Every structure is written in C-alpha cells, then in structure tokens.
Amino acid sequence: MKQINLLALFLMCLCSSSIFAQKNKKMDIIAYYTGDSDLIDQYEVQQLNQIIFSFCHLKDGKLTVDSPKDSLTIKKLVSLKAKNPQLKIIVSLGGWGGCEPCSEAFSTAEGRLKFAKSVKTLSDSYKVDGLDLDWEYPAIEGLPGHLFQPADKPNFTALIKILRSTLGSKYELSFAAGGFQKYLDESIDWKAVTPLVNRINIMSYDLVNGYSKVTGHHTPLYSTNPKEESTNRAVEYLLKQGVPASKLVIGGAFYSRTWQNVENINNGLYQPGEHIQGVDFKNFASTYTEANGWKYFYDEKAQAPYWYNAGTKTFATSDDLKSIKAKAAYVKSKNLGGIMFWELTLDSPKNGMVNAIYEVKSAK
Template sequence: MKQINLMVLFLLCISTTTIFAQKNKKMDIIAYYTGDAKLIDEYEVNKLNQIIFSFCHLKDGKLSVDSSKDSLTIKHLVSLKAKNPQLKIVLSLGGWGGCEPCSAAFSTAAGRLTFAKSVKEVSDYFEVDGLDLDWEYPAIEGLPGHLYQAVDKPNFTELLKTLRSTLGKKYELSFAAGGFQKYLDESIDWKAITPLVNRINIMSYDLVNGYSTVTGHHTPLYSTNASEESTNRAVEFLLKQGVPAEKLIIGGAFYTRTWINVEDVNNGLYQPGKHVEGVNFKDYAKTYTEANGWKYFWDDKAKAPYWYNAKSKTFATSDDIKSIKAKTEYVKAKKLGGIMFWELTLDTPKDGMVNAIYEVKSAK
C-alpha cells in the first residue's frame, strides 16, 4: 500500500511539473492588424496566438465598426480560427488620435454601461474573443487638443469593471499601455485594474516619439542611463506594482523613427534633429544599405539597433531581427505573457519579424 502511495505521489509530481513547464513555456504572439480581408492571407497566421483588429471607434458612445470593409475583415479574421485553433480575434478601440471622445464618454456610469453593452452586442455578432482598449491616454495629454482630465484615472478603472461584469469571464479584456514613466505614474490605478484584465499590452515603442527634437532609441529593451525609458524599465515598474508577470505583454516596433539634420556625432545617437516619416520593416533591406550611405550600429547595453547616414545626416531607430529576438528571450526569461507588435502589415509575410519571434518561442 505504501509503495502504491509513493508511486501515486511520484506520478503526481511528474504531472505537476509538466503542467508548470507547459505554463511557463506558453507565450502569446499578438499582432495588431490594420489590413483588409485579403492581405492577412499572405501572413503566417499559424504562428500567431491573437490578432487585434485595429481600429474600431466610438460613435454616439458605442463601439462602432467603421465600414462594411472593416466588417468583412473582422468576419474573415474570425474564420481563420477554424484552421488555427490557438488563435483569438480581438477588437481594438481607439489608437493614436482615435479616442477623442473617450474621456467624456467614459466619465459617467451611464456612458460606461452604454459602451459595455455595445461591446457585448458587437462581440456576439462577430463572434470575436474580446476587446483591447487603446485609449491614448487617460489623465495625461495624448494627441494635442484631445480632452484629458484627472478623473480619467478612476473612470478607466470603473470602465474596466463595467466591461468585465457586462462581458463575463469568457471574453478577453486587455489594454494598450504607454511604456513611458508619466503614463505609468499617472494614468492607471494598477492594483485596481490588474484583476479585471487578461493582459496589459505595453507599448514599449515610441519611447522617443515624433515630437522629440533629439534622437534616441525608440524601442530599447534596456535603459542606457537613469533617465532613459525602456521596455525593461516599464516591466520592472509594473512587477513592483504587483502585476503578475503572465499578464504583461511587451511591444515590438516594425517601423523606424527617423530624424534628419543630425550631425555626425556619436553616429547620430542622442543628437538634435528634425523628425520625419520612417520606414517599415519590410523595406529595411532595400533602404538601409551601404550603397545608400547607411551604416548599421548595435547598442549592446540597450539591446537595440540604429542606423546613421553621414552623407544625408539622417538617423533611424527601431527593432530589427536581432533586437526582436532579444525581446523574445527576455519574455521567456521573465516568464511574461508574451510579445505584441505594431503592426503585422509592416512585416515581410515570410522570414521576417514574426518568424524571428516564433523561432525563439519554439526553441528549447
């Protein structure tokens, strides 16, 4: 009898270890997606765990799908789940400049309930798996001219409470969180919202943004000095706030931030310049070439690449294959919930950034 008990205990230990090993190995690859119903078929959907359709907006206080084209796209995304059982489809509200009415609409209990009911109605109609809130930003300035007020912070908590009670537990609920310190300090009541959401998608990019007149790493894994924003800085802050590691998703950038009129000092890094439109990852190979005057640099402390063109005095910063792999290794080491990125159509359909993430995820 004692031998049988020992055997049962041994098998239970093996089983438990296996369960925890599987849990720790799981990391989600989450794609924000702005394309249409056809373009998605060019990409390796089998390597993704979640696609976040971007974007829906507020109309008369309700979640609105903007057009028949968007409606067709959402329906097609949902249809992909038949061949990809790991896949979840989530609708996103807002985006940069896309949440102008949010502060006012979510300022009353009635407004929050109206919105939550519309989310349930739209989600049930399309048979999607949940909602991602991309309000940039509660309580602090986002796009100049958009309403923001201190009361946004408690109202955001109340909004999530209303959404969770209206949607129930089966729906995914997440939000895109600014990765910079002012947002982390002032926009969100982290202890209050953590039990209400499945994940927090940290926008650990645009940490040096288009309003900056000085160059820098826009999506570094680590800070190189005490005042520099970074992915790790945001993660460590949120872990200290008590957010479970498995609810934290870090962000990758599939596009460069670019500055002109940058003098050839420190290869353009941390120098004055004028921000201009950047380049998408799928165009890196034909843009950032030596023939075009570009040199590639790797900041080993930040785990981030950058490019400088001395002839045109142009500087560019982003993620690339090397840095996105480093971020994915970081997710595994920290046992975070996964990695997301902006956005899928900026990648090459094959052998690009998504594939690099997937390779690291799948490696033992």
C-alpha cells in the same frame, strides 16, 4: 513491484518534463492588424495567439465598426480560428488620435454602461473573443487638442469594472498601456484595474517619437542611463505595483523612427534632429544599405539597433531581427505573458519578425 515503481517514476518524469516544456512555450504572440480581409492570407497566422483588429471607434458613445470593408475584415479574421484553435480575435477601440470622444463618453456611469452594452452586442454579432482598449491617454495629454482630465483615471477603472461585469469572465479584456513614466505614474490605478483584465499590452515603443527633438532608441529593451525610458524599466515598475508577470505583454516595433539634420556625432545617437517619416520593417533590407549610405550599429546595453547615414545626416531607430529575439528571450526569462507588436502588415510575410519571435518561443 520495483519495476512498477520504476515505470511510475519514468511516467511521472515524462509528464513533468512535458509540463515544463509547455510552460516554457507559454508565450503569447499578439499582432495588431490594420490590413484588409485579403492581406491577412500572406502572413503566418499559425504562429500567432491573438490578432487585434485595429481600430474600431466610438459613434454616439457605442463601439462601432467604421465601414463594410472593416466588417468584412473582422469576419475574415474570425474565420481563421477554424484552422487555428489557439487563435483569438480581439477588436480594439481607439488608437493614436482615435479616441477623441473617450474622456467625455466615459465620464458618466450611463456613458460607460452604454459602451459596455455596445461591446457585448458587437462581440456577439461578430463572435470575437475580446476587447483591447487603446485610449491614448487617460488623464494625460495624448494627441494635442484631445480632451483629458484628472477624472479619466478613476473613470478608466469604472469602465473596466462595468466591461467585466457586462461581458463576463470568459471575455478577453486588455488595454494598450503607454510605456513611458508619466503614463505609468498618472493614467492607471494599477491595483484596481489589474485583477479585472487578462493582460496589459505595454507600448514599449515610440519612447522617442515624432515630437522628440533629440534622437534616441525608440523601442529599447534596457535603459542606457537612469533617465532613459525602456521596456525593462516599464516592466520592473509594473511588477513593483503588484501586476503579475503573466499579465504583462511587452511591445515590439516593426517600423523605424527617423530624424534628419543629425550631426555625425556618436553616430547620430542622442543628437538634435528633425523627425521625418520612417520605414516599415519589410523595407529595411532595401533601404538601410551601405550602397544607400547607411551604417548599422547595435547598442548591446540597450539591446537596440540603429542606423546612421553620414552623407544625408539621417538617423533611424527600430527593432530588428536581433532585438526582437532579445525581447522574446526576455519575455521567457521573466515569465511574462507575451509579446505584441505594431503591426502585422509592416512585417515581411515570410521569415520576418513574427517568425523570429516564434523561433525563440519554440526553442527548448
């Protein structure tokens, strides 16, 4: 009898440790993807839980695939699920500058229903698993010239409601949320929207951006001063709004933001400058070198890297392997839903940023 009890206890402990291990590793890795049907084969897709095809757009109020090339890409992504049972393929509406008609199209019940029905038709046709709304931004200014109005906030709620009722409970529904305070305060009715979506993809990057006249960390994990935007600041705000941790996905940046004419004060950090084109992560190793005049710094408080070139007075900010691992560890420590990033084609195909995230996810 004692042996049986010991055996039962052993099996129970084994089962518990297995469940605990699985719980620790439950962290979705989500890739936005702008590439074509061939390029995806270069990447370690087996490490991903979701690929979000970017982007579809509105045409006559309906969710529309832009071209035969995009159609082929979506079909290729869906075919990857045969070898990767955990993989879900999502289509995204919008993007920066890609949601110009959204405010008007979603301003009426008829417009919202028309869109929801078109999402179902497209999803059934391509056999995708869900929709990600990337409306930048409801109720506040996004791309200059795009319509935004106070009614966008309740209209966004109504849009989510009709999407959920039209598509059913098994359909993945998410949206890309601005990681900055004005969006968090003014764009979304968090209490109404949260129960209806699977996840909220926080764009915790571009927190200083192309419109910023002063340098800073564009995708920091933590704020270094009370006024500085950061990943943690957005997460803590949403947790206080009652958003479950499991629905929060933080963002990583696989690209740098760069400024020129930055004086050599504080190694270029928090200094005036003029924004210029940045660099993809896959080109960091050949660009940000000492031979090219660059010096690397890591802000331990922000958990964010930056580079300064005193010769050319140029400053750059991004995520890198160290900071993306810190973000992945943060996701695990906070029991968040996962980490997403912009975007897969900017990564090194092997042993890059995705692999760094996956290593943290897989570690015991």
